[in-house]
Amino acid sequence: MLSTNDAFDREVKRKLEELRSEEIPLDFLEDLHIRLNAQEKKKKKKGLFWFFMSTLFAAILFLTFKFIQNNTIEKTEIPQNTSIQSSGNVFVVQTKQKVTHQMVKLSAKNAQVYDEKIMATPLQGKLKPKTTSSKKPIRTSRKPSVNRVVHAQNTEIAPLEQLHFSTPISLTSSHEMVNFPMIPEMAPLINDFQLKTKSTSSNPAYPEPGILPMEKEKWVQTFGLFMGMSGIVSSVDVKNLGTSGNVLPDLKKYAEIRNAQERSTSSIDLSLRTSWTKHHFLVQTGLDYFEWGEQLKYDYNLTYDGVNRYSYVSIPLYLGYRQTWNKVQLSASVGSSVGCVIKHDGYYLQSNLTTISVEQARPWTSTGYVQLELSYVKDNYRFSIAPTYRRSLTPVINSLYTTNTYQSIGLQMGISAILK
Amino acid sequence: MQDPSAELLKKVQSYDRRAQLELYQLCYPVLIGVARRFRKNDEDHKTLVNNAFMKIIQNLDKYQDIRFFSWIKRIITNEIIDDFRRTKNYHKLFQQDTTLEGKDSVHAEAEYELNQAHLHAMLQLLSEPTRVVFNLFVVDGYSHREIGEMLGISEQTSKWHTKVARKKLKELLKIESHVINE
Numbered sequence: 001m002l003s004t005n006d007a008f009d010r011e012v013k014r015k016l017e018e019l020r021s022e023e024i025p026l027d028f029l030e031d032l033h034i035r036l037n038a039q040e041k042k043k044k045k046k047g048l049f050w051f052f053m054s055t056l057f058a059a060i061l062f063l064t065f066k067f068i069q070n071n072t073i074e075k076t077e078i079p080q081n082t083s084i085q086s087s088g089n090v091f092v093v094q095t096k097q098k099v100t101h102q103m104v105k106l107s108a109k110n111a112q113v114y115d116e117k118i119m120a121t122p123l124q125g126k127l128k129p130k131t132t133s134s135k136k137p138i139r140t141s142r143k144p145s146v147n148r149v150v151h152a153q154n155t156e157i158a159p160l161e162q163l164h165f166s167t168p169i170s171l172t173s174s175h176e177m178v179n180f181p182m183i184p185e186m187a188p189l190i191n192d193f194q195l196k197t198k199s200t201s202s203n204p205a206y207p208e209p210g211i212l213p214m215e216k217e218k219w220v221q222t223f224g225l226f227m228g229m230s231g232i233v234s235s236v237d238v239k240n241l242g243t244s245g246n247v248l249p250d251l252k253k254y255a256e257i258r259n260a261q262e263r264s265t266s267s268i269d270l271s272l273r274t275s276w277t278k279h280h281f282l283v284q285t286g287l288d289y290f291e292w293g294e295q296l297k298y299d300y301n302l303t304y305d306g307v308n309r310y311s312y313v314s315i316p317l318y319l320g321y322r323q324t325w326n327k328v329q330l331s332a333s334v335g336s337s338v339g340c341v342i343k344h345d346g347y348y349l350q351s352n353l354t355t356i357s358v359e360q361a362r363p364w365t366s367t368g369y370v371q372l373e374l375s376y377v378k379d380n381y382r383f384s385i386a387p388t389y390r391r392s393l394t395p396v397i398n399s400l401y402t403t404n405t406y407q408s409i410g411l412q413m414g415i416s417a418i419l420k
Numbered sequence: 421m422q423d424p425s426a427e428l429l430k431k432v433q434s435y436d437r438r439a440q441l442e443l444y445q446l447c448y449p450v451l452i453g454v455a456r457r458f459r460k461n462d463e464d465h466k467t468l469v470n471n472a473f474m475k476i477i478q479n480l481d482k483y484q485d486i487r488f489f490s491w492i493k494r495i496i497t498n499e500i501i502d503d504f505r506r507t508k509n510y511h512k513l514f515q516q517d518t519t520l521e522g523k524d525s526v527h528a529e530a531e532y533e534l535n536q537a538h539l540h541a542m543l544q545l546l547s548e549p550t551r552v553v554f555n556l557f558v559v560d561g562y563s564h565r566e567i568g569e570m571l572g573i574s575e576q577t578s579k580w581h582t583k584v585a586r587k588k589l590k591e592l593l594k595i596e597s598h599v600i601n602e
Contacts, residue, residue: 016536025466039474
């Protein structure tokens, strides 16, 4: 006998919580196995994702280190009479550093130091040599990658501490350059300089125009990191199922509902890129991380809000054209990539319009790209912005009745090191 | 019912398939019991039980200090509530239900015996909002305030659904006992 509400509630609770041992239905176990397999796969893909992220991190560290290294100016006070030993008319430059892009001019009257930046500018009429007093110590920057041109007056020349020659440099007269070191990379520069300056000034230290051999143009390689955002637009298409259409649900309506209620979303793009350029021709490849997906706002027989995201790691190949104006470069390229899915579960309204079920993205995808890239070159670095259009070339989701394809427009920004 | 051993849980966390199935066998009676209280059809039971089990094994590292079976009950109850809230305009369901039933709070008093299978069947005769509120209040022990917060309804609405459920269940039990006696 149960007369009060509390007693009734207690009794109902007790009865409903009684556990009955029963066989687990087979379909429950089958469903569980599918889910556990999917979870296991996901775990494996996570490993791939973290490998990619750590590679990315290492690349960022590498680029940052190189950037800092090239921009650190270490000022060193150099005492006189230490770098060059004089023995009669023969100067011997002693240093421990290896110098590959350096050139020495010794003259009897002036001691002048130019660095490569200045060396580049005089050819455009901006050369302003720094004249140094031979009695004061010369402050100079220790930049191993910077080329130098040194005009030395006599034995008291300090700033040559970076120079290294395998053979002694001898000086025979006050305005004469002897044993001029041959640096192939400098040849076009010097020839050009001579042509421009010949009419106004004549410097006997420089050879006549055209006498230095010109080197053939080489492939220039860059290695860089790009990051950006894209807006993704999804599209649901009904498969052509032939004449069996009579027994199928109203697929046209189904596709219309999904196209209306699956909206665009954004994606993060990360890329490690390496490119090779010769003349105007550009080849680019690397490792990309990108996403496809959509925002769900189902409001038909049921309401459901959510976001589907499918993440990919892919290897792209671009071919393109690059035009250079001084320090600005503009490239246009097209390409495609093959990608492997690392996050593949998505939720979709089913054709009965009353349920939402998990669909899995296909494990591999191919993607087409069109990219413009505007770059500014500073020292050995390129700073770029790259508007990119991307489109899935194969369906990303292949369901029973429909396929999902995606396209996106985005903007990436990046920094690349020029590896000569 | 004894909690599963720490060793078993550790194996489950390291994706040992045998251990996962062993844990599933332990959890199944509890999970299906809760799913049956709230939902009618077998397909829903399967989805709810397996969704909850996947959440259990994914969140085992967060499980501590409470009884394991209380913890998994909470997980499946939350799963059911989330699922219920995804139903289109579930707020309207509460309003419609209130309108149809009126505000009759007189309880039929009778003698009856409770049988689990019959109780489950009778619960399914209640409207979904009433069944959800009644289960949460009577069986799962949530207060009307908590139920109101979970389902986005007022405390009074929660109380009203509990009363309606009690009344209906008592009526159904009364009818059943008459049938048995005759």
